[in-house]
Amino acid sequence: MPLFEVIVRMKTIQLVVPEVLLLDPTQSMAGLERRSQFLLALKYFELGELSSGQAAQMCGLSRPAFLLEAGRYGVAVAELDQDELDAEFAHA
Numbered sequence: 670m671p672l673f674e675v676i677v678r679m680k681t682i683q684l685v686v687p688e689v690l691l692l693d694p695t696q697s698m699a700g701l702e703r704r705s706q707f708l709l710a711l712k713y714f715e716l717g718e719l720s721s722g723q724a725a726q727m728c729g730l731s732r733p734a735f736l737l738e739a740g741r742y743g744v745a746v747a748e749l750d751q752d753e754l755d756a757e758f759a760h761a
Contacts, residue, residue, distance in 0.1 A: 676726075677722075677723050677726045677727070679726070679727065684705060684709075686701065686705065703728070703729070706727065706728045706729070707728040707730070707738065709727070709728075710724040710725070710727040710728040710735070711724065711728075711738075711739055711742060711744060713727075714735075714739065714744065715739075715744045721735060721736055721739075721746065
């Protein structure tokens with residue numbers, strides 16, 4: 670657990686989505702809201718507009734959980750240059 674946590678101020682927006690996203694009988698409105706919020710946070714993180722901590726707070730996850738989910742969606746969670754990659758693999 671970090672020694673301190675920066676709280677990011679949030680604002681609420683309204684999002685219009687196609688009804689087709691609710692055609693799955695196992696998908697609830699609350700589930701769609703959570704998934705949409707995660708995917709939006711993930712995209713902002715991928716674009717470099719939010720840090721992983723900010724994106725995690727935006728979608729209500731811990732930072733480690735957000736990073737794990739980001740990886741599952743194929744989003745790189747670290748950008749290393751060639752020297753950094755070489756150093757990582759040298760210690761592996």
